[in-house]
Amino acid sequence: MSNDDRPMTTNTDLLRLYDKGILSELDVYFGDFMARVDGYPDDGLSLAAAIASSFTRQGHVCVDLRSIEGKQLLEGANGESQIVCPALKPWRGRLERSPVVGKPGVFRPLVLDDKSRLYLHRYWEYESQLARGIKRRAGEPGQAIDRELLKEGLERLFGGCLSDGISGGDDEIDWQRIAAFTSLAKRFCVISGGPGTGKTTTVAKILALVLEQPCLRQSRVALAAPTGKAAARLQEAIRRSKKTLNCAAEIKDALPEEASTIHRLLGTVRGSPYFRHHANNTLPVDVLVVDEASMVDLALMSKLLQALSPDARLILLGDKDQLASVEAGAVLGDVCDTGNVHGFSGRFLKEIEKATGHRLSASVEENSARQPGIEDCIVELRKNYRFEGESGIGMVSQLVNGGDGDGAIGALEGGRYKGISWVDLPTPVDLLMAMKTRIAKGFSDYLRQKEIGKAFLCFDRFRVLCALREGPYGVIGMNALVEQILKREGLIEPERTWYRGRPVLIGSNDYDLHLFNGDVGILWPDPEAGNDLRVFFPEAEGTFRKFHPLRLPQHDTVYATTVHKSQGSEFDRVLLVLPDRIYPVMTRELLYTGITRAKNHVEIWGVREVFRTALASRIQRMSGLRDALWGN
Secondary structure (H helix, E strand, O other), rough: OOHHHHHOOOOOOOOOOOHHOOOHHHHHHHHOOOOOOOOOOOOHHHHHHHHHHHHHHOOOOOOOOHHHOOOOEEEOOOOOEEEEEOOHHHHHHHHOOOOOOOOOOOOOEEEEOOEEEEEHHHHHHHHHHHHHHHHHHOOOEOOOOHHHHHHHHHHHHHOOOOOOOOOOOOOOOHHHHHHEEEEEEEEHEEEEEOOOHHHHHHHHHHHHHHOOHHHHHOOOOEEEOOOHHHHHHHHHHHHHHHHHOOHHHHHHHHHOOOEEEEHHHHEEOOOOOOOEOOOOOOOOEEEEEEEEEEOHHHHHHHHHOOOOOOOEEEEEEEOHHHOOOOOOOOOHHHOOOOOOOOOHHHHHHHHHHHHHHHOHHHOOOOOOOOOOOOOHHHEEEOOOOOOOOOOOHHHHHHHHHOOOOHHHHHHHHHHOEEEEEEOOOOOOHHHHHHHHHHHHHHHHHHHHOOOOOHHHHHHEEEEEEOOOOOOOHHHHHHHHHHHHHHHHHHOOOOOOOOOOOEEEEEEEOOOOOOOOOOEEEEEEEHHHHHOOEEEEEOOOOOEHHHOOOOHOOOOEEEEEEEEEHOOOOOOEEEEOOOOOOOOOOOOHHHHHHHHHHEEEEEEEEEOOOHHHHHHHHOOOOOOOHHHHHHHH
């Protein structure tokens, strides 16, 4: 790298960390700027500021100085000294004396809390506002509802209770029924569960129960999700579920039929990161359902909660065991306190029993002495209706989620279970021949369609998922390989940048075009433009928006995509390609998310030892949200 390409700063330590790829150009400039504003240049301050900036890019909300004190960041070489983080006590002392660092609640560029977590101010503000909003809702009961009417509705929509009125064990507990009761009893409710546990089916019944209540009959209900595809899936699930609801026709008619992205719901402001709806202009919504909540980052969730009226009811649906959001934070995991087991408070257990007939076992009564709080707002759906019996996807995903590498490998090998299989990873040289048949079979149907709607339906039946973006087993190389195979089959013309059938994934938000990170489009002839090629994007209403290719924000070809980017999507068949060595992104959550993107069949290509090692690693994102909500 030439000196002309390096950031302009006299801080040699930051430059060396930049040269090694540890810091970005932005991190270096921020650290240098904080030191100059401070007025007393000091490597401890500039280093802390640069690291805080770096950690937010990696998905953390803050940097816990306790975790990196004394850590060697760079070895000494060629006569240069090593770069080591200072010890905690003097480091804190230096930061506390700086005019650019403040305590929580003080308006300074950096915030240092009493547990030595260092934040960029805006992330501390997002986190604190979100924590306050959730705690306020969690501590407040819902509106005074008709409990007898609710009990009757629960029995009608979820089926009658057991003959003795009391469930005998955890296997007999109808967690969907408990989730429904919780959603009515509380202003805030999280319904967590893996694919196939019936989250959207349950929420359709919940909304019917809400609208049956006399005091809630005029409630304005909104459905939202982080991406257009997730919104479309939520909308379709609600439309499908309402047809079979055992309730009055006027209640069915009152249920919402349209879902939107969170960005569209909040109302993007052209050329601005702000939204039209906020704390001083709240959403005209009384009940808000947000699906795929694990994908929602801290900033967006905080803005969403601020835009809700204090009296509005918020229901989050998601899988707490999935990968965290692409941007900073792991909101759903922090809210659910993933990794720890919590039960309901003693008071709420009695309410559940009275309303649902379920007397929960002692194993979930451990918090019975605690005051009611967030633990009474979280319900995990435990019965899987999609992956039952001999389903390999269900079996292996459970083993992966439990970190049982040997058990998962054993279940994968030998064709013991339907719907899942293991293939030893081919060498990079052998990849093309090994994938040829699978790629041709997976993508030929959509490329042979005449209509864009049918093309999308066929395209979503198959996807290649990768853990990495770069390298021979990464998304970039895999997409090039897929194009090479499809060209040989005579299905595409990849010598052109824009060719019929090219699928693209949007990689950055464009508020003017209302295209957002994760949206998927397909290049297709447009009859309204003389059959010139346009990029079509599906809308939640079943229609399409189309754009000239040159108008798109940053994007990539998407025959193959990262597991991270696949969140919120489901495919009939998945080819999950893992790298030949361990990388930091290889975690239990990544494998679980990749496997559960498949509805019918997933084929895993990998190396056994890499697979086992990944299962032993869990995502750990630094934030203070979990502490604020649970007091850990």
